[in-house]
Amino acid sequence: MNNNETVLDVTASEKALITIIPPIIGAILGWYIPTILEWIIKLPFIPFQGILEWLATLESNWIPIISTILGGVAGIFFSNFVFHEILKIIVTDEEVKLNIRKSVEIFKKREISSIYMEGKQLVFLNREGMELFRGHPDYKRQLIIEAFKEHHYPWKEEDPFEDEYQRWVPGHPGLPQYVNALLAAREQALIDEETKEAKILRKDLAKLGVVIRDNGKRQYVRMAKR
Template identity: 35%
Template sequence: MTTVQETAAVRYGIWVLCPVLGAAAGWGLKLVAGWITTLKWFPFQGVFELITDISEPWATLTALGLGAAAGGLLALLWAAEMMSVEISHERVTLKKDDKTFDFGRNQVESAFADGKQLVLLSPSGAELARETSDLSRAKLEAAFTGQGYRWRAEDPFAADFKMWVEHAPELAADVNALFTARRKAISKYEHEEAAELAREIRKRGVYVKDQKKRQYYR
């Protein structure tokens, strides 16, 4: 079996690096807070005035603590976006954000990378999965071909995708409703919600991908 995932340095390093950078940013913000209060045009003056009103060492400790907490939240979001792919002669398993997507060998006809998305196709051309990650395309290709799977250079159905518009007549009402909800999630940068809605759409036999915040389907 071959496993493709982020390096250990990335997987574990973010839990140190992000809080440290956040704390440094908080400390830097505290240092310039006094100067910012002199710029009456600068927004959020109340926040910076509050910072300057806190006595030392509490001002520094608060800035470091809040910055580290913000960095920890960033690390949590980053970790949720990471994906690992386990590939064997018998099956392909994707693991992401506490979710597992498992496919037997006879289900997977081929795989390819569409931008940052790994796509698995069935023998009938249905999309089994379309998941976003920062995994290396070259490593994914080597892992799939090394286990005997077909790796495609591009999406063989790229020309079949159409841009989704409100109440698309050829789509069922519930599918259009999911597309509408997904459009809202995309506009709010709710990536996991958008991904989950795409999975729900896929269950209904419609396959969706995004280009510049526009949704396309086939």
């Protein structure tokens, strides 16, 4: 942090834990793979049981060593995945910079009318009430609030358009047919747990001025001012 910048990122100790712990756990699990396999094949309705039984019958001093190495490598990949998914937030008096998945998004303070937390998600709205950003930061809520308030951003305790959401149902009479079609496709994606597809459809709908709030598999919507 300097006089004009607040950075929300994992600490050095957290980075060390993320780097070290998964490979260690992976290596330990790998060492005990033969014992774990013997326990798994006793469970009913296990897929690929024949292959698992064959693996469990292999007798070699190299098996635990190889599985330990593979477990450690899997842990390293998992650590890299975690780092890849962490949202880094840099707040200044003029803009917010968001770093995630090797991409950078920048939002000028003048573009933002509201910032709030919806559950564990951080949301930015523009002056028309449309979503500029929605993401899941891995930091305590209070740290996030303090970072934005310190730089005088319009922090809200809840969605300022809270009362405008309506439960979406197929053929919603207040929405155009093409919007209902996209919402129907998104609801099916939620039911099928196709998270990536649901996110893409949310962005497509946002371009049309549709703001969505999810409650389980249900969608609540409002139209932003255009």
